[in-house]
Amino acid sequence: MPELPEVETVKRELEKHLLNQKIIALEATYPRMVLTGFENLQKELTGRTITGLSRRGKYLIFEFADEFRLISHLRMEGKYRLANLGEISQKHDHIAVKFADKQLVYNDVRKFGTWELLAAEQEDAYFLSKKLGPEPTYADFDCHIFAEKLQKSSKKIKPFLLEQSLVVGLGNIYVDEALWRAQIHPETQANHLTKLEVQSLHTAIIELLQEAIELGGSSIRTYSALGEPGRMQEKLQVYAKTGDPCPRCLTPIQKIKVAGRGTHFCPKCQQKRL
DNA sequence: ATTATTGTTCTCCA
DNA sequence: GTGGAGAACAATAA
Numbered sequence: 001m002p003e004l005p006e007v008e009t010v011k012r013e014l015e016k017h018l019l020n021q022k023i024i025a026l027e028a029t030y031p032r033m034v035l036t037g038f039e040n041l042q043k044e045l046t047g048r049t050i051t052g053l054s055r056r057g058k059y060l061i062f063e064f065a066d067e068f069r070l071i072s073h074l075r076m077e078g079k080y081r082l083a084n085l086g087e088i089s090q091k092h093d094h095i096a097v098k099f100a101d102k103q104l105v106y107n108d109v110r111k112f113g114t115w116e117l118l119a120a121e122q123e124d125a126y127f128l129s130k131k132l133g134p135e136p137t138y139a140d141f142d143c144h145i146f147a148e149k150l151q152k153s154s155k156k157i158k159p160f161l162l163e164q165s166l167v168v169g170l171g172n173i174y175v176d177e178a179l180w181r182a183q184i185h186p187e188t189q190a191n192h193l194t195k196l197e198v199q200s201l202h203t204a205i206i207e208l209l210q211e212a213i214e215l216g217g218s219s220i221r222t223y224s225a226l227g228e229p230g231r232m233q234e235k236l237q238v239y240a241k242t243g244d245p246c247p248r249c250l251t252p253i254q255k256i257k258v259a260g261r262g263t264h265f266c267p268k269c270q271q272k273r274l
Numbered sequence: 275a276t277t278a279t280t281g282t283t284c285t286c287c288a
Numbered sequence: 289g290t291g292g293a294g295a296a297c298a299a300t301a302a
Contacts, residue, residue, distance in 0.1 A: 001279090001280055001281080002281095003281095058281080073281085073282085074281090075280080075281050075282070075297090076279080076280040076281060076282095077280080077298095077299085092299085108298095109298080109299055109300075110279095110280080110297080110298050110299060110300090111297075111298050111299080112280085112281070112282080112297060112298070130282095153290090153291090154290080154291075155290090155291065155292090156291095156292095159291095159292090162281080162282095163282095164281095164282090171280075171281070172279095172280060172281085173280095259292080259293085260293075260294075261279090261280075262278080262279075262280090
C-alpha cells in the first residue's frame with residue numbers, strides 16, 4: 001500500500017537509475033493496465049528518453065521532455081524493480097520497459113495500478129480533474145484553508161482525509177498514525193474539531209509524512225521500494241498494533257471499522273466526542 | 275467456503 | 289446538495 005512517502009521513495013530511486021535513459025522497447029503481458037492504450041504508448045515512447053521523474057500526491061510521473069507525461073498510480077500493490085535484460089519474468093509482472101543495459105519491470109499482484117500517457121500540456125488539467133489538495137509541506141499546506149474546509153463539513157475526519165482533497169498523500173496507514181499523534185478519534189465530525197485539534201492535526205500530517213520520506217517509507221506487508229528497504233515501519237505507533245499498549249498511555253490499541261476500512265486507535269487518548 | 279485486505283471511483287439510497 | 293453504504297477492480301492469506 002504505497003502512500004505518499006513510498007511513492008516519493010520510488011521516485012527518488014528511479015531518478016537515480018533512469019534519468020536520460022532511452023527506451024529501446026516496451027512489452028506488456030497485461031496491456032489493459034494502460035488506460036490510454038498500450039499500443040499507443042508503445043508507439044509514442046519507443047526511442048524516447050526519460051528526462052525527469054516527478055510526483056503529485058501518490059501519482060508517479062515519468063517525464064519525456066515537453067512532449068509526454070506517463071502517469072503511474074501504484075494503488076495498493078504496484079511495485080517497480082530494475083532488472084538485467086533477459087531476467088526471467090516473475091508472477092504478476094505486467095509491463096517491461098527495456099533500456100540499453102537494463103529493464104524496468106512493473107509488478108502488481110492486484111492489477112489495480114494504472115498507467116496513463118498524456119501530452120505534457122494535459123498534465124495540469126489531469127490533476128485538476130482529480131481535485132487534489134495541497135502537498136503535505138509547510139510551504140503548500142495552509143492551516144487556515146484546511147480549517148475552513150473542515151468547518152464546512154460534517155464528514156467523519158478519517159474518511160475525509162483519505163479523499164485527498166484536504167491534503168494529498170495519506171492512506172490507511174498514515175491516516176491512523178496522524179490521528180493518533182493529534183489525539184483525535186477517527187470518527188470525529190470534521191466541523192466538530194476544535195481550533196487546537198485542527199492545528200495539531202495539520203502539524204502531525206506534515207511532520208509524519210516528511211519523517212517517513214526521510215526514512216525511505218514503510219516496508220510492510222508486500223510492499224518494499226527499490227533499493228534499501230524503508231525504515232518507517234519501525235516508527236508506526238498504532239497501525240497493525242491491535243491489543244498492544246498505546247505508546248503514550250499504555251491503553252490497549254483498538255481496531256474498529258470506519259467507512260469500511262480497518263482503523264487502529266487508542267480509546268483513551270483519542271476519545272469520541274459529540 | 276467465507277472474509278479481510280487496501281486506493282480510487284462509482285452507484286445507489288436516505 | 290450531503291454523506292453514508294456498498295460495490296467494483298483482482299489476488300491472496302487466514
